[in-house]
Amino acid sequence: MNDSDVFKILLIGDSAVGKTSLLLRFTDPNNFQETSVNMTSVDYKNKNITIDGRTFNLQIWDTAGQERFRTITSSFYRGAHGVLVCYDVTDQLTYNNVGLWMQEIQRYGVLGVSRVLVGNKCDLEDRKLVNASIAQEYADILGIPFIETSATTGVNVEEAFMAMADEIYRNHIGGSKPSVVKPVCGSPPRTKKNIC
Numbered sequence: 001m002n003d004s005d006v007f008k009i010l011l012i013g014d015s016a017v018g019k020t021s022l023l024l025r026f027t028d029p030n031n032f033q034e035t036s037v038n039m040t041s042v043d044y045k046n047k048n049i050t051i052d053g054r055t056f057n058l059q060i061w062d063t064a065g066q067e068r069f070r071t072i073t074s075s076f077y078r079g080a081h082g083v084l085v086c087y088d089v090t091d092q093l094t095y096n097n098v099g100l101w102m103q104e105i106q107r108y109g110v111l112g113v114s115r116v117l118v119g120n121k122c123d124l125e126d127r128k129l130v131n132a133s134i135a136q137e138y139a140d141i142l143g144i145p146f147i148e149t150s151a152t153t154g155v156n157v158e159e160a161f162m163a164m165a166d167e168i169y170r171n172h173i174g175g176s177k178p179s180v181v182k183p184v185c186g187s188p189p190r191t192k193k194n195i196c
């Protein structure tokens with residue numbers, strides 16, 4: 001596998017939005033246990049995926065709690081192809097802070113880094129505070145995919161990482177595959193073609 005076939009992907013967002021859970025659910029779905037998430041200190045995990053018949057290695061990095069102290073350094077962002085910016089759909093503040101995380105990406109990220117906006121914990125329907133249409137509007141303004149996920153049930157987790165991989169594939173490799181994302185838990189798929 002060439003270096004160009006490795007996609008470095010970061011998970012960022014406020015503390016406790018479910019970044020580690022998403023990472024573990026995606027990379028090891030059969031062994032996913034919520035109880036082990038808090039005890040696990042993850043740096044990064046790998047998973048191979050296929051796009052247009054070509055295999056790519058996703059190297060997915062977790063902040064391992066550094067964001068609590070706002071000590072994410074520029075080295076974390078170095079060489080990143082894509083960033084999943086995560087918030088918790090039941091916690092308005094984590095959504096309000098998404099703009100700050102976008103600024104961090106601009107400040108430290110490489111030019112043209114791909115982004116996907118992820119609203120996690122969509123299984124907690126009764127406690128939902130962040131309206132998906134507001135998040136979708138924001139993502140549309142930025143020209144990036146938006147998707148709601150649940151690391152607990154697994155809903156849309158694979159789709160979120162695949163949307164990220166598709167973005168990187170198109171932006172960095174020059175592939176033409178459009179991201180097809182099902183943004184809200186249970187809504188019909190949506191094709192995104194107008195990414196800058």
Ligand SMILES: Nc1nc2c(ncn2[C@@H]2O[C@H](COP(=O)(O)OP(=O)(O)OP(=O)(O)O)[C@@H](O)[C@H]2O)c(=O)[nH]1
Pocket residue numbers: 014015016017018019020021022034037038063064065066067068120121122123124149150151152153
């Ligand atoms: N209901 C529900 N709970 C979730 C979901 N994802 C994560 N959680 C819970 O939310 C809490 C925080 O999850 P983490 O995966 O540790 O979140 P994090 O963003 O990595 O947190 P830090 O390590 O502080 O950065 C844990 O108790 C998880 O079990 C989800 O999709 N639904």
